[in-house]
Amino acid sequence: MAAASQETHASAVRPRSYQDESYLHGFLGTVGDLQKDGVLQDVFLEVEGRRFPCHRLVLSAASPYFRAMFTSDMAESRQKTVVLQGLAEDMFGEILSYIYSGTLHVSMDTVQPLYQAADLLQLDYMRDTCSSYMAMNVERSTCVDLYKFADVFSVDIVMKSCLKWKARLFTEVASSEEFCSLGVNELTEIISHDELDVKEETTVWEAVVRWVQHSRKDRLRHLPSILPHIRFNLLTSDNMAAILGHPLVRENHGISEVIRHVVQKGKPNLKPRLGMTKEMVLLYHRNLTSNELLFMTPREGKYISCSYKAEVLPHITDVTVTSDNNIYILSRNRESNYSSQLSLLMYNHVGNVWEHAGMSSVSRWLRLDNDLEYDEHLVEVDGILYYLAAEVMEHSGSVWMRKYNRHTDQWQECSHLQVGASSYMDYSEALACSSHLYFLTCSEVHCYDPSNDHWCNRTPSPEPVLDIYTAVTMGTEIFCTDIHFTQTMVYDTDSDYWQKLSSWSNPGNRDICVPSLFVLENQLHIWLPCYSGGEHVNEEYLLYVYDRSADAWRDLKASLPDKEYYWYGCQCPVARIYEPYLKGAQKHITSYACQR
Numbered sequence: 001m002a003a004a005s006q007e008t009h010a011s012a013v014r015p016r017s018y019q020d021e022s023y024l025h026g027f028l029g030t031v032g033d034l035q036k037d038g039v040l041q042d043v044f045l046e047v048e049g050r051r052f053p054c055h056r057l058v059l060s061a062a063s064p065y066f067r068a069m070f071t072s073d074m075a076e077s078r079q080k081t082v083v084l085q086g087l088a089e090d091m092f093g094e095i096l097s098y099i100y101s102g103t104l105h106v107s108m109d110t111v112q113p114l115y116q117a118a119d120l121l122q123l124d125y126m127r128d129t130c131s132s133y134m135a136m137n138v139e140r141s142t143c144v145d146l147y148k149f150a151d152v153f154s155v156d157i158v159m160k161s162c163l164k165w166k167a168r169l170f171t172e173v174a175s176s177e178e179f180c181s182l183g184v185n186e187l188t189e190i191i192s193h194d195e196l197d198v199k200e201e202t203t204v205w206e207a208v209v210r211w212v213q214h215s216r217k218d219r220l221r222h223l224p225s226i227l228p229h230i231r232f233n234l235l236t237s238d239n240m241a242a243i244l245g246h247p248l249v250r251e252n253h254g255i256s257e258v259i260r261h262v263v264q265k266g267k268p269n270l271k272p273r274l275g276m277t278k279e280m281v282l283l284y285h286r287n288l289t290s291n292e293l294l295f296m297t298p299r300e301g302k303y304i305s306c307s308y309k310a311e312v313l314p315h316i317t318d319v320t321v322t323s324d325n326n327i328y329i330l331s332r333n334r335e336s337n338y339s340s341q342l343s344l345l346m347y348n349h350v351g352n353v354w355e356h357a358g359m360s361s362v363s364r365w366l367r368l369d370n371d372l373e374y375d376e377h378l379v380e381v382d383g384i385l386y387y388l389a390a391e392v393m394e395h396s397g398s399v400w401m402r403k404y405n406r407h408t409d410q411w412q413e414c415s416h417l418q419v420g421a422s423s424y425m426d427y428s429e430a431l432a433c434s435s436h437l438y439f440l441t442c443s444e445v446h447c448y449d450p451s452n453d454h455w456c457n458r459t460p461s462p463e464p465v466l467d468i469y470t471a472v473t474m475g476t477e478i479f480c481t482d483i484h485f486t487q488t489m490v491y492d493t494d495s496d497y498w499q500k501l502s503s504w505s506n507p508g509n510r511d512i513c514v515p516s517l518f519v520l521e522n523q524l525h526i527w528l529p530c531y532s533g534g535e536h537v538n539e540e541y542l543l544y545v546y547d548r549s550a551d552a553w554r555d556l557k558a559s560l561p562d563k564e565y566y567w568y569g570c571q572c573p574v575a576r577i578y579e580p581y582l583k584g585a586q587k588h589i590t591s592y593a594c595q596r
Contacts, residue, residue, distance in 0.1 A: 044081040048089040135161040167193040174207035180214040197275040277576035283565040298558040365411040377430035429471040429570040472517040518572040
């Protein structure tokens with residue numbers, strides 16, 4: 001019997017693997033000490049006449065370039081001193097420092113030669129780090145130089161960042177000598193950019209004419225390939241007549257035919273440029289027969305209301321505005337029935353209509369318990385849409401998440417999140433910030449890293465906001481407040497630090513109902529439906545903006561049409577709207593100019 005017991009015990013004890021974290025972290029430090037002390041070095045690398053003593057093993061482990069050199073039949077594998085060409089002495093010293101320590105020092109003075117060296121020696125981390133550093137530091141003074149470098153080495157992330165800068169500064173760039181020296185490919189890339197900061201498309205046409213006239217004989221032949229990148233659909237009939245009458249067009253029959261062909265062929269869905277659009281806040285009003293969206297710019301006192309049929313814009317679960325200015329609405333056909341079909345609608349700016357987004361329903365890939373209640377969220381992180389379903393329970397909760405794969409038209413499962421028992425989830429919020437996704441409850445903060453499909457815990461608020469009701473991201477910070485706007489907090493995602501903001505003074509002792517935070521023109525705002533007189537007798541809407549320098553909320557003195565406006569989700573959506581599309585494509589539209 002004892003033998004049987006011992007046998008059972010032995011079979012229950014399974015072998016395990018252990019990992020010594022201190023050994024892993026200390027190993028590189030030990031290798032670095034060997035290099036500093038000049039111990040066990042077995043090869044010299046000579047760069048511009050200077051000899052660097054090194055270890056073949058360490059170099060081979062760090063770089064495929066050196067691995068091939070020292071493990072093949074190349075002559076260098078047998079030489080005591082190896083001469084390296086195409087490298088600068090000071091840069092190679094920095095590279096060796098990185099290989100032996102894992103630490104890389106980068107500045108604008110060294111980033112380009114470091115990238116070149118890393119590219120030659122196949123040091124991927126160093127090359128990627130230099131690329132990211134250049135992309136983050138593109139500005140007016142560095143844009144031209146960085147673009148030329150990135151073009152030679154095909155560093156896409158830097159080229160895109162430079163083009164974005166040139167787009168934002170297009171009017172200035174188009175009048176510079178540098179603009180006339182652009183190649184045809186770079187020119188077409190710039191004028192194809194959605195973020196061109198121009199008020200009228202005629203500015204783009206005039207810039208192209210200037211570029212052609214600079215070297216007319218050589219460049220006129222490129223004009224037919226350039227013209228399709230001008231958004232003729234955004235031009236008035238008078239502007240089109242002026243272009244067709246321009247000497248450059250009038251004197252070249254082939255060019256005028258190309259323009260007429262481009263116009264007739266038409267690309268009506270080409271987006272307006274950034275400079276033509278205006279940031280507007282969207283609010284929602286629903287009745288039995290129709291739904292109404294209010295597009296507003298409160299500082300200008302401008303409010304444009306558009307009506308849509310109730311069946312076109314059904315019950316809204318959540319909304320998100322993506323980085324490329326697409327507006328998505330997540331909706332269900334039947335309220336509080338989680339077995340019903342989830343739909344994704346996308347706003348068509350040109351027609352001012354809501355259309356099916358052309359994505360498979362997440363309902364096909366996610367099965368929720370119809371007897372439970374969920375908070376549902378739609379969030380975009382770096383161009384990818386995420387759907388979250390948070391199970392609402394009193395003592396604990398779970399969050400299921402899917403991300404949309406455009407290539408396969410499927411919603412792929414992501415890492416599951418278990419919310420602690422201390423986190424009562426009457427309200428939960430999900431937001432994107434700094435390429436991460438954050439899930440907040442009244443007592444917990446969780447951060448999701450898409451690059452490795454991993455959730456981690458962050459510091460909760462030291463003074464938890466009771467039932468976080470509305471939250472919004474601005475820069476690297478997340479602002480949130482409760483349903484009565486009694487306590488507002490800001491969380492810095494970089495430093496993992498919370499700070500309490502000044503409270504609202506609440507003039508007239510109003511009762512607040514469903515407030516919504518939003519960021520407009522890079523300033524924090526809050527939309528406050530409120531009542532005074534008790535029993536919801538006097539209803540009014542207030543708009544406040546947060547003055548950070550004074551830590552105070554300022555009344556914008558703006559009022560709205562007398563309807564019950566609100567929004568689903570944790571914030572009022574803000575999108576860039578092209579007013580001619582808004583006004584020209586919708587019959588049921590009303591413009592207001594209200595001031596209180």
